Amino acid sequence: MNKIKKTYERMNEVEAKFKVSDNALTVKLSGEIDAQSVGVLRRKIDVEYDCSAVKNMIFDFKEVNFMDSSGIGLIIGRYKRVAALGGYVKIKNANKTLKRIIELSGLGRIVRL
Amino acid sequence: MTNHIKVEFEAKESNVGLARIVAVGFMAPLDPTIDEAEDVKVAVSEAVTNAIVHGYEGREGVVFLEAFSYDNTVMFSVRDRGCGIEDINKAREPLFTTKPQEERSGLGFTVMESFMDSLHIESVVGDGTTVTMTKRIGSR
Numbered sequence: 381m382n383k384i385k386k387t388y389e390r391m392n393e394v395e396a397k398f399k400v401s402d403n404a405l406t407v408k409l410s411g412e413i414d415a416q417s418v419g420v421l422r423r424k425i426d427v428e429y430d431c432s433a434v435k436n437m438i439f440d441f442k443e444v445n446f447m448d449s450s451g452i453g454l455i456i457g458r459y460k461r462v463a464a465l466g467g468y469v470k471i472k473n474a475n476k477t478l479k480r481i482i483e484l485s486g487l488g489r490i491v492r493l
Numbered sequence: 494m495t496n497h498i499k500v501e502f503e504a505k506e507s508n509v510g511l512a513r514i515v516a517v518g519f520m521a522p523l524d525p526t527i528d529e530a531e532d533v534k535v536a537v538s539e540a541v542t543n544a545i546v547h548g549y550e551g552r553e554g555v556v557f558l559e560a561f562s563y564d565n566t567v568m569f570s571v572r573d574r575g576c577g578i579e580d581i582n583k584a585r586e587p588l589f590t591t592k593p594q595e596e597r598s599g600l601g602f603t604v605m606e607s608f609m610d611s612l613h614i615e616s617v618v619g620d621g622t623t624v625t626m627t628k629r630i631g632s633r
Binding site: 392412414415416418422446448449450452453454456457476477480481484485486 | 545
């Protein structure tokens, strides 16, 4: 594959890695989260959560290079599923921009930061 | 230093990332901080997503992105020829969304307003929407 194509695709790539421990599913996200990429993430996370048999969900944003408000929709959607089972959602390693978007959304009231 | 570019692209979600790269590349000569560049990236991403998702509602169409720079200010204008917005004041309300079933957060305009210095929306139902935003670079 052409080098530039590869670099560009890698830049836009989103990934979710999962880990289960202490009754929580940790979702480690990386790449750029926007309208294009949320669909894939939503499906992957929901399947993993349904199969994990744990209640809580932790989002780790350490390796996320970009996120717009599409990501807020993603978190709220997952929160609804988690809350329906009595669990909590926690957000880890949010950068400054992400914190501002979370603040604007009022999400800080329902998820743990 | 003044500069002006005009880019048009198909209304596809896969082009949102490209629009962000154009925006950052355009403002680079003004030597923005990482935070300023990030603010512009988020705002342009929101505006272009709106044009694709709400303007054209997934139908075929063209998004027009224009950028101007003058003094220490960048101005971005994102235009679609989509369905237009019936009630702009309502659309600007935080968390208002016409598509809750798609997990849209309803924060697009709120984010644009908060991350840029000014936001202006012009819309005609059946004719399309133009969003114009400015940001001063180097006000740190």
